[in-house]
Amino acid sequence: MIADRLQTALPLTRRAVLRGIGAGVVAGMTGGCAARLAMPVDPAASAVPDLVDLARFDPRLRFDIRYARTDNFMGRVLYPVARAVAQRPVAEALSRVQTRAEAAGYGLLIFDAYRPWRVTKMMWEETPPNKREFVADPRGGSRHNRGCSIDLSLHRDGVEVAMPSPYDDFTPAAYRSFAYAPAEALAASRMLEGWMVAEGFVPLANEWWHYDWAEWRRYPIMDVPLEDVTAG
Ligand SMILES: [Zn+2]
Secondary structure, eight states: OHHHHHHHSSOOOOHIIIIIIIHHHHHHHHTSSSGGGOOOTTTTTOOOOEEEEEEOOOOOOOOOOGSSSSSTTSSSOSSSHHHEEEEEHHHHHHHHHHHHHHHTEEEEEEEEOOOOEEEEEEEHHHGGGGGGGGOOOTTTTGGGGGGOEEEEEETTTTEHHHHHTTTOOOOOGGGGOOOOOOOHHHHHHHHHHHHHTTTEEOOOOTTEEEEETTTTTSSSOOOOOGOOOOOO
């Protein structure tokens, strides 16, 4: 009861969610069915994975891999290497978006791309049920697990552009429909969206930073650790 009331009363900042309230959720789930979850296999995914290292593929791209550090919503290191990899057609499209952004005086700032399934599972298990719209259910897998999603923002001369909310903000400010952010932030988000959509990405409604490659269904859910991906 007390825990329930606390959960409603506390402001749901990322740290409160995952350091405080989240800890109880994890403890509650240990030993439950979530602990025995196996990686899902999508029988319709027939494409052969062809992951490429985005930094090598297009040196113009910039990176801020928060999951390789502790300043992320989980508050701990999730990736042993600061690396972003994606399926080749995704990388090619992203490169074209970079060209569009450069023409307008901007550049792309990548937060995350391929994410091993085990990391998605960890995120789900440690996120309270009322905040799980922001994390993928490991039973279905994430499009990040297929190397087909990109979390990104814009920079201008190396300085991150202000967006409607911080990355991985678990509040309605992350929604694309959120209208109360500063006008410049909303404009920047929509500008990025326009370029991404023009190159074949589909924006996620409740996270301004997340885009899926339109053909994500063709690629299988993967659990290869990031450090083991031998990307071309
Ligand atoms: Zn994402």
